[in-house]
Amino acid sequence: MRGVVFAGERQIELMDFPDPAPGPGEVVLEMKASGMCGSDLGPYRAPKGGSSSALGLGAAAGPVVAGHEPCGVVAAIGAGVEPRQARIGDRVMVHHYKGCGLCPHCRTGWTQMCDSGSTVYGMTGHGGHAALMKVPASTLVPLPESLSFTTGAAISCGTGTAYGALRRIDLSGNDTIVIFGQGPVGLSATQLARAMGARVLALDPSPERRARACAFGAFASLDPRGNDTIQAIRDLTHGRGVDLALDASGTPEGRSGAVRSARKWGTVCFVGEGGNVTIDVSPEMLRKQLTIVASWTFSTVGQAECARFIAERGIAVDDLFTDRWSLDQAAEAYRLFDRQTAGKGVFLM
Ligand SMILES: [Zn+2]
Ligand SMILES: [Zn+2]
Numbered sequence: 001m002r003g004v005v006f007a008g009e010r011q012i013e014l015m016d017f018p019d020p021a022p023g024p025g026e027v028v029l030e031m032k033a034s035g036m037c038g039s040d041l042g043p044y045r046a047p048k049g050g051s052s053s054a055l056g057l058g059a060a061a062g063p064v065v066a067g068h069e070p071c072g073v074v075a076a077i078g079a080g081v082e083p084r085q086a087r088i089g090d091r092v093m094v095h096h097y098k099g100c101g102l103c104p105h106c107r108t109g110w111t112q113m114c115d116s117g118s119t120v121y122g123m124t125g126h127g128g129h130a131a132l133m134k135v136p137a138s139t140l141v142p143l144p145e146s147l148s149f150t151t152g153a154a155i156s157c158g159t160g161t162a163y164g165a166l167r168r169i170d171l172s173g174n175d176t177i178v179i180f181g182q183g184p185v186g187l188s189a190t191q192l193a194r195a196m197g198a199r200v201l202a203l204d205p206s207p208e209r210r211a212r213a214c215a216f217g218a219f220a221s222l223d224p225r226g227n228d229t230i231q232a233i234r235d236l237t238h239g240r241g242v243d244l245a246l247d248a249s250g251t252p253e254g255r256s257g258a259v260r261s262a263r264k265w266g267t268v269c270f271v272g273e274g275g276n277v278t279i280d281v282s283p284e285m286l287r288k289q290l291t292i293v294a295s296w297t298f299s300t301v302g303q304a305e306c307a308r309f310i311a312e313r314g315i316a317v318d319d320l321f322t323d324r325w326s327l328d329q330a331a332e333a334y335r336l337f338d339r340q341t342a343g344k345g346v347f348l349m
Pocket of ligand 2: 037038039040068157158
């Protein structure tokens with residue numbers, strides 16, 4: 001089979017890999033949809049040879065198939081996999097990490113935090129941008145019947161990450177939330193926060209992305225590069241600042257803006273990957289009794305809960321996707337995504 005590989009320096013290679021066969025406890029999926037996530041841009045933009053280690057999640061020995069939002073059907077089952085774990089034809093998402101299975105983090109479904117280190121599919125282990133993908137049966141999360149494979153792909157990282165963050169900060173219909181960055185994670189957060197009843201204020205430098213956020217229910221949108229963005233946010237919240245602020249931009253400016261726009265006793269959540277931030281601690285945190293939370297993806301249980309939430313409310317997650325690609329078009333797909341003005345892309349097999 002052919003798989004999409006990040007070769008570094010914004011190069012994509014379609015490489016040949018042997019078709020995987022399931023070992024004990026494993027299954028092979030026939031991929032149906034494999035999403036493009038903002039965190040792909042780290043390995044995509046990395047120097048030659050640095051792609052698998054770009055996010056500080058370990059490194060791979062050789063080239064790996066990209067794609068950490070895998071969704072498909074079970075096509076082959078290895079020894080020792082029970083029917084209640086997987087049957088041929090099951091529609092499934094993958095929780096895209098493998099840990100030791102025994103430490104407290106693995107036992108509670110947070111295998112990405114495994115004490116022995118984890119494999120991250122699409123980064124340090126073969127991911128979903130190929131016809132087939134081999135994973136332990138324990139990584140499978142059922143895809144509800146009413147959800148499409150593309151929605152399942154989104155839930156497998158970007159949308160699931162947005163859901164996990166909103167749950168971490170206990171968002172409710174009482175809240176006004178500002179969301180810095182309206183890429184796939186930020187836009188999902190806008191859509192889900194609306195479904196949870198909150199007022200959403202969306203920020204992004206791209207006018208296309210701001211327009212999409214408003215179409216998804218944001219009551220206002222702002223360009224964060226403006227001189228008085230924080231004052232504009234205060235003006236939209238009767239001078240108080242927002243109850244909750246989420247940074248999905250991964251930029252120092254977005255994080256700082258999130259901290260400064262939160263009200264007294266407010267909560268800030270950092271979701272965007274990489275880089276740093278400078279905070280003037282006394283005025284920006286202490287005097288406001290601020291809470292800052294970091295949120296990294298979700299557990300296997302959280303992924304299933306996110307899928308259920310979306311299925312029960314009929315949320316149009318597929319509207320996130322502006323581009324549907326074949327694997328042959330991977331170079332063009334990532335070139336467009338790299339500009340960070342489009343919506344979400346997905347490979348269909
Ligand atoms: Zn573990
Ligand atoms: Zn991701």
